[in-house]
Amino acid sequence: MATATKAYAAQTNKSPMEPWNFDRREPNPHDVQFDILFCGVCHSDLHQVRDEWFPGMFPMVPGHEIVGRVTSVGNHVKKYKVGDLVGVGCMVDSCRTCENCQDGLEQYCINGSSQTYNSVEQDKKTPTYGGYSNIMVCHEDFVLSISEKLDLAAVAPLLCAGITTYSPMRHWKVGKGHKVAVLGLGGLGHMAVKFAVSFGAEVTMLSTSPSKQADAERLGAHHFVLTSDKEQLAAVRNSFHFIIDTVSAPHDYNTYLGLLKTNGIQICVGVPPSPIELYGFSLLGNRRSIAGSAIGGIPETQEMLDYCAEHNIVSDIELIDIKDINTAYERMLKGDVRYRFVIDMATL
Ligand code: NAP
Numbered sequence: 001m002a003t004a005t006k007a008y009a010a011q012t013n014k015s016p017m018e019p020w021n022f023d024r025r026e027p028n029p030h031d032v033q034f035d036i037l038f039c040g041v042c043h044s045d046l047h048q049v050r051d052e053w054f055p056g057m058f059p060m061v062p063g064h065e066i067v068g069r070v071t072s073v074g075n076h077v078k079k080y081k082v083g084d085l086v087g088v089g090c091m092v093d094s095c096r097t098c099e100n101c102q103d104g105l106e107q108y109c110i111n112g113s114s115q116t117y118n119s120v121e122q123d124k125k126t127p128t129y130g131g132y133s134n135i136m137v138c139h140e141d142f143v144l145s146i147s148e149k150l151d152l153a154a155v156a157p158l159l160c161a162g163i164t165t166y167s168p169m170r171h172w173k174v175g176k177g178h179k180v181a182v183l184g185l186g187g188l189g190h191m192a193v194k195f196a197v198s199f200g201a202e203v204t205m206l207s208t209s210p211s212k213q214a215d216a217e218r219l220g221a222h223h224f225v226l227t228s229d230k231e232q233l234a235a236v237r238n239s240f241h242f243i244i245d246t247v248s249a250p251h252d253y254n255t256y257l258g259l260l261k262t263n264g265i266q267i268c269v270g271v272p273p274s275p276i277e278l279y280g281f282s283l284l285g286n287r288r289s290i291a292g293s294a295i296g297g298i299p300e301t302q303e304m305l306d307y308c309a310e311h312n313i314v315s316d317i318e319l320i321d322i323k324d325i326n327t328a329y330e331r332m333l334k335g336d337v338r339y340r341f342v343i344d345m346a347t348l
């Protein structure tokens with residue numbers, strides 16, 4: 001029997017988030033069903049419910065930073081049992097056969113991974129609904145194991161903000177001896193600071209918000225640059241091995257490329273709604289590169305969660321009631337987030 005599920009959804013790209021009910025599928029033999037306890041609020045949720053990237057599928061139940069406790073498992077499930085703490089991030093399935101899936105890079109599935117919401121299952125027709133809801137059903141291979149050691153609400157954002165910043169830093173082997181700048185202190189940015197510091201890099205926060213300086217330092221950043229101050233920006237030209245660009249709104253990439261050392265790389269994880277304007281000279285000088293990175297594969301997401309449990313790393317959160325989600329979106333748009341909203345699903 002399908003399971004009646006309570007949620008918050010946007011009915012159209014112009015609608016606010018409102019209560020909505022739907023059915024989760026009856027768990028298949030390989031599925032895990034769990035009660036969602038907390039769900040983080042990612043800027044990608046906002047981009048998608050407002051159709052800022054591409055036409056979305058409505059009604060849309062966003063949410064891809066999902067944690068909870070297992071209530072039932074299909075009879076072939078091996079990894080999880082009732083009572084386990086688990087999580088689901090941005091993907092619920094992929095083809096599993098292409099070379100990227102075989103390499104544990106399901107986020108780059110050549111046949112298209114199934115996103116947790118605003119997407120379809122691998123049958124390419126059944127819509128997926130995300131974590132602003134009380135129940136989740138997911139194939140065990142896309143369910144992550146969560147440590148009992150950490151504050152569960154603060155773990156939720158690791159499932160997207162965490163892995164999205166951890167993955168590129170591991171790929172480019174960020175560590176001791178590297179000067180790393182993090183651009184934008186929001187959900188992704190604050191996790192980028194924590195990981196870069198933890199990996200031993202010298203970290204500079206590049207922010208438009210003077211009020212975030214003390215927090216940047218508390219998070220471990222060694223330096224703070226107010227990007228609206230031309231002198232402060234000029235002082236860090238040719239300075240960084242890497243810039244982790246987490247900005248959600250249009251901004252001038254050429255300016256930030258100029259802050260890179262020779263062979264420096266600007267790693268873009270933020271996805272502003274409009275295309276980038278890039279001058280060739282911004283790349284020619286100092287042989288700079290611009291790169292991108294999407295979330296992380298399932299094995300690396302588990303590795304990141306285990307790393308966080310070992311090193312006591314979680315997100316700094318503001319726990320909200322689900323009926324305040326529309327206000328949270330407006331605050332996120334103004335950069336007024338410290339540093340991730342997490343929905344307490346007990347309020348649904
Ligand atoms: P967020 O919490 O809203 O943080 C974005 C930060 O960017 C803001 O706090 C602000 O920091 C800065 N910012 C905002 N507008 C700006 C502007 N006009 N100019 C300069 N800086 C500005 O967002 P998030 O959840 O971290 O997500 C960030 C971006 O990453 C979004 O586009 C999201 O869709 C994307 N994303 C990508 C992936 C991936 O797989 N690559 C995964 C998750 C999210 P300051 O106040 O410090 O300036």
Ligand code: ZN
Pocket residue numbers: 042043044045064090160161
């Ligand atoms: Zn996200």
Ligand code: ZN
Pocket residue numbers: 094095096097098099100101102106108109110111112
């Ligand atoms: Zn694949």
